[in-house]
Amino acid sequence: MAAPVDRIPSDALIALGCEGSANKLGIGIIAHDPTTGKSSVLANIRHTFVSPPGTGFLPKDTARHHRSFFVQVARSALRAAGIPPSRLACICYTKGPGMGAPLQSVAVAARTLSLLWDKPLVGVNHCVGHIEMGREITGAGNPVVLYVSGGNSQVIAYAEQRYRIFGETLDIAVGNCLDRFARTLNISNDPAPGHNIEQLAKQAVADGILLDLPYAVKGMDCSFSGILAAADGLAAQMQEQDAREARGEPAVDEAAGEVRITPARLCYSLQETVFAMLVEITERAMAHVGSAQVLIVGGVGCNERLQAMMGQMAAERGGSVYATDERFCIDNGIMIAHAGLLAFETGFRTPLAESTCTQRFRTDEVHVKWRD
C-alpha cells in the first residue's frame, strides 16, 4: 500500500481527506499527477464503529468513536503514505450529508489539522465523493450512477456541471432498510449488517422460494419503508412458526399452502425484491438519458447479488456495469480527498469561518466545475 514518496512527482498535488458522516471514520491521502492526470492512492485507512447485534449506531456514540480514533487513524495514514504534513496541498473533509454529531467531530478535527499545518480546507459533498471516486477507480466516463448506502438511494446522471438526481427513495434508504431488518433478525453488525444478510441469503438461492413482499416503484423513485414493515411482519410470523415447532406442533399449515419462513428465505426475498426495484429505476434512467454505462457506488454497492443483477441488465442493453470493492464502495477518506482535490484544482477553498457541516446537502447543489 505504502507508495514511496520518491515515486510521486515533486509537482504532484497531495490531499488528505477526512470522512466521518456515518459509522466509518476514514482518512485517505491521494496524489494527482498534473502531467499525466493520473491519481495515486497513498493511504486509505478506515476504522468502523460496530454496534452490538440488534442495535444501530447512535449519533453520540459514533461521534465519540470518531473523536477517540481520529489521531490514531490520521497518524497511520501519514505513515502509510510516507509523506510529511508539509507536502499536503489541502485538507478535505465531509461537509455533508450525514449524521450531525459524527460530521461535527470530524469537521473540528479537520479544522485543527488545517490550523496546525497551515493548509487550506476544502469541504466536500459526500455523495459527490462517492461518484468521483467510482469514476476514477473504474474509468467509467459518463455513467448513470446508482448511489446506494445506509443513508442514500439515488439514481444520478451528469448534465451541465451538476450531478442531477433522476430518482431516489421517497422514504428510507435501501441500506437503512437492510440494516434495520438485520436488527429485526438479530444479525451481527460485524463487519456490516448488509454483508451478513447477503451471506445468509445465499443459503436460500438453491430452493429459490420468494416470500411475498410489496414492490414499490413510482416512476424513477422507490420506497422501502413499506417493504421493511412487511418483512418485519413475516419475521414475526416466522417466530410463531418456530414457537409452534418448539411445542411439537407442525410449524406450518401445509393444507393452507403456508410456507416455512426462515431467516435465509427472508434475507433472500428482501434482497431480490429491493434490488429488482433498484435495477429497474436504474434501467429507466439509462433509457431516459440514452446511456449504457452504469456505475454503482455506496456501501450497498459491494453486494455481489446487486452487482450481478445490474450486470445482466446492462449487458442486455449492450453496456456494462462498473463497481468497486469494499475499499472504495464503503465510506472512506480517499474519496473525500479525491473529490476535494478536484475542486481544489479549480480554485475552490472553504474558508475557516465557513467550514461548517450540514446534515442536508443535496448532490445536485454542488457545482461540478471540473467536468465539461
Next chain:
Amino acid sequence: MAADSATHAFPLPAILEYPSSTPPQLITQGAEGRLYKSTYLLPSIPCALKYRPPKPWRHPVLDARLTRHRILAEARNLAKCRREGVPVPTVYAIDESAGWLMMEWVAGVPVRAAINEWLQRRRDAERAEGRSGDAIVEGTRDADADLVALLRRIAAAVGRMHKIGIIHGDLTTSNMMLRPWERGKEPANGHNVEGDGLLEGDIVIIDFGLASQSTSEEDRAVDLYVLERAFTSTHSRAEKLFTTILESEYREAFKQAPIVLKKLEDVRMRGRKRSMLG
C-alpha cells in the same frame, strides 16, 4: 430480411413470429420492454406492439407477477383514457401472460426529441449572434411562442388525464408524442405559424406501464413532480418556463387542480430537503 440483423438481435415475441407481408421492426428498447412496429389485421394499419420480455435478472416469480399486473393495468388505463377523451393510443389486442399489448401506431416524434432539437437550434442561433448560447429560455421572445404553446398543450393534456382519475406514474417528455396535425386541421392555439414547425402537433401521452387510478391530490402532485424533475434534468434551460406554464395551464384543467398545485409545493420541499444520512 438481411438488412435488419439489428432488429433481430433480440428474440421476437411469439406473436411476431407468424409470416407477415410487413416484417416487424424494432422501434426502441425502452426501460420496460421493447416496442415493435407491425401491422394489425391489414397491411395498411400500422400498430405498435409493446412486449415486456422476461427480465432474467429478476426472480421469475416476481417477474411474472409484475409483467402480468403491468400489462393488464396498462390496457385498462389506456381504455379509460380513450373513453374519456384523453389523447392516447387505442388498444387493439392483449395477451398479458405472454407479456404483450398491441395498440394504435402514433405518428410523429417524442416531445423530448422535439424540444431538444428546438433548444439546439436556439443555441446555434444565439451563438451565431455572438452570445454564449446557454441563456435561460424566458418564453418572452416571439421566437419562444412555439415552445410556450407546446408546454401549454402538455400541461393541458396532463390536466385532462388527471381529471379523469388516471395517474401516469412515469411522466417524462420521452413518454409524450407529438403527432403532426393533419393538413388544414391546425388549431389556432397561439403557435407560431411563421415558425419552423418543429413543435407543432397534438400531444399524445404514451407508455402507461406504471399508470394507476387515483384522484388523490398527493398522487397527482407526485405525478407532476416526476414530470417536473424529468423536464429539469433533460431540458434544464427551459426549466423555469416549464414550471410557470405548468402551474398556470394545469390550474384550469379541473376543479381540484389548484389544490394539487398547492400539494406540489409540499412534494417539492420533501424531495429537495429530505434528510440524507450516510
